[in-house]
Amino acid sequence: MTQEQWGALQDRLSSTIGENNYRTWIKPLEYKGLEADGVAVFLAPTNFIGTYVSQNFGDLLLSQISTLDSQVRRLQFRVSNAPRPAAGRPRPVAARPEQGTAQPVQASGANGAANGQSNGQAAGADLLPSAPLDARFTFDNFIVGKPNELAHAAARRVAEAETVTFNPLFLYGGVGLGKTHLMHAITWELRNRRPDLNVLYLSAEQFMYRFVQALRERRMMDFKELFRSVDVLMVDDVQFIAGKDSTQEEFFHTFNALVDQNKQIVISADRAPDEIKDLENRIRSRLQSGLVVDLHPTDYELRLGILQSKVDTYRTQYPSLQLDDGILEFLAHRISTNVRVLEGALTRLFAFASLVGQPITMELTQDCLADVLRASDRKISIEEIQRKVADHYNIRLSDLIGPKRVRNFARPRQVAMYLCKQLTARSLPEIGRRFGGRDHTTVMHGVKRIEELRMQDSQIADDIELLRRALEA
Numbered sequence: 001m002t003q004e005q006w007g008a009l010q011d012r013l014s015s016t017i018g019e020n021n022y023r024t025w026i027k028p029l030e031y032k033g034l035e036a037d038g039v040a041v042f043l044a045p046t047n048f049i050g051t052y053v054s055q056n057f058g059d060l061l062l063s064q065i066s067t068l069d070s071q072v073r074r075l076q077f078r079v080s081n082a083p084r085p086a087a088g089r090p091r092p093v094a095a096r097p098e099q100g101t102a103q104p105v106q107a108s109g110a111n112g113a114a115n116g117q118s119n120g121q122a123a124g125a126d127l128l129p130s131a132p133l134d135a136r137f138t139f140d141n142f143i144v145g146k147p148n149e150l151a152h153a154a155a156r157r158v159a160e161a162e163t164v165t166f167n168p169l170f171l172y173g174g175v176g177l178g179k180t181h182l183m184h185a186i187t188w189e190l191r192n193r194r195p196d197l198n199v200l201y202l203s204a205e206q207f208m209y210r211f212v213q214a215l216r217e218r219r220m221m222d223f224k225e226l227f228r229s230v231d232v233l234m235v236d237d238v239q240f241i242a243g244k245d246s247t248q249e250e251f252f253h254t255f256n257a258l259v260d261q262n263k264q265i266v267i268s269a270d271r272a273p274d275e276i277k278d279l280e281n282r283i284r285s286r287l288q289s290g291l292v293v294d295l296h297p298t299d300y301e302l303r304l305g306i307l308q309s310k311v312d313t314y315r316t317q318y319p320s321l322q323l324d325d326g327i328l329e330f331l332a333h334r335i336s337t338n339v340r341v342l343e344g345a346l347t348r349l350f351a352f353a354s355l356v357g358q359p360i361t362m363e364l365t366q367d368c369l370a371d372v373l374r375a376s377d378r379k380i381s382i383e384e385i386q387r388k389v390a391d392h393y394n395i396r397l398s399d400l401i402g403p404k405r406v407r408n409f410a411r412p413r414q415v416a417m418y419l420c421k422q423l424t425a426r427s428l429p430e431i432g433r434r435f436g437g438r439d440h441t442t443v444m445h446g447v448k449r450i451e452e453l454r455m456q457d458s459q460i461a462d463d464i465e466l467l468r469r470a471l472e473a
């Protein structure tokens with residue numbers, strides 16, 4: 001690859017990965033040239049930048065460069081003005097960069113062709129690399145609404161604060177509501193603002209695999225040392241370690257060591273700490289010891305905001321596409337499952353319309369998204385069930401949810417709990433919460449009671465059938 005080609009490629013990269021990322025990570029690189037065996041060498045001003053680019057953009061760079069120059073097989077990032085590394089055991093790749101330390105940071109290859117170890121990859125680099133970040137998951141691209149404003153504010157605070165304010169920050173919420181997006185956004189922001197910090201982002205599953213790898217290779221000391229050397233630890237989907245005893249144990253020690261050093265920890269999960277089963281109590285209480293915030297299910301306004309922002313992005317891709325008024329409102333009303341489904345629907349709609357070369361009308365939308373619309377139609381909410389049941393038994397919604405235990409309210413309440421269990425994907429604790437903060441054992445008891453009564457009492461069986469049909473209609 002020539003310097004001219006690299007220059008042209010850089011322009012393209014800035015639109016692929018975003019101006020911010022480009023300025024922070026790619027622009028500081030200097031292309032040195034092609035060496036033997038198809039190794040394209042880049043100089044990075046610090047070890048940190050080299051490592052970061054290699055881990056996060058290595059595959060993308062390699063695939064683009066190899067289409068320009070088929071001789072390029074691998075990329076190598078070296079620290080500028082530094083001599084080639086001396087033999088021996090280099091320090092961990094992700095540790096803070098030290099001036100003048102000699103080392104090629106890490107080789108990368110889309111097909112795994114690069115063998116970092118033989119190129120001087122640092123000990124432990126395989127245990128510590130951050131998981132790749134999605135370039136789209138930034139704060140700029142995160143739409144804030146009532147259901148997520150608290151989570152967003154807390155995430156921003158962690159990303160922008162100079163000191164640790166709450167530790168850990170625990171973010172939780174249902175599927176596709178933006179947990180990972182916020183985790184990545186915090187990581188991007190920290191890396192942009194504080195490139196001196198060693199920010200490690202990974203999923204709980206990756207934490208476990210690296211722990212198991214360290215055990216297998218008898219490298220626990222490396223593992224402990226490396227994980228304790230990070231400045232900010234971000235662990236996604238922590239519910240994964242539930243029931244995995246030794247991983248939990250190690251996680252607990254890592255967690256404590258970092259908190260003791262006043263290092264920031266951010267955790268995400270699909271439910272609140274007290275709802276994660278098979279989690280040791282000491283971990284549960286550790287997780288609750290900072291700030292726990294949840295992402296609520298989206299509301300109509302938030303969905304509409306997200307759709308509008310996506311449309312703005314698509315407009316650059318499909319500038320001539322016409323979108324009739326009312327389509328976004330229609331989608332925001334009808335698709336209330338999660339943001340991932342909403343985004344997927346819009347992507348499909350735009351792709352379809354551009355393929356057939358037609359404007360996006362209501363008819364085309366209904367046609368193209370028939371299956372998605374049907375699937376979300378079937379989605380029944382706890383509120384709907386509560387309302388229908390209260391109407392059916394002719395009682396007030398507040399009495400259905402409230403504390404009174406008289407039979408007139410208690411039985412319909414149990415019927416409603418039973419239907420929530422049957423017709424929604426909500427957990428027992430969540431259902432309990434929505435019924436005036438009741439315990440999950442109360443819900444379990446109610447559901448069981450109705451299951452029994454259905455067999456014995458034809459009136460109850462009929463009520464349930466009627467309600468189910470009304471809800472599914």
Ligand SMILES: Nc1ncnc2c1ncn2[C@@H]1O[C@H](COP(=O)(O)OP(=O)(O)OP(=O)(O)O)[C@@H](O)[C@H]1O
Pocket residue numbers: 137141142143144148173174175176177178179180181182270306339340343
């Ligand atoms: N408020 C938001 N603004 C813009 N995009 C959003 C928002 N919330 C979610 N998304 C988008 O929805 C998709 C799903 O979000 P994400 O992967 O963060 O969900 P999650 O909560 O981690 O889900 P899961 O539990 O399945 O891992 C992503 O493409 C994300 O960018």
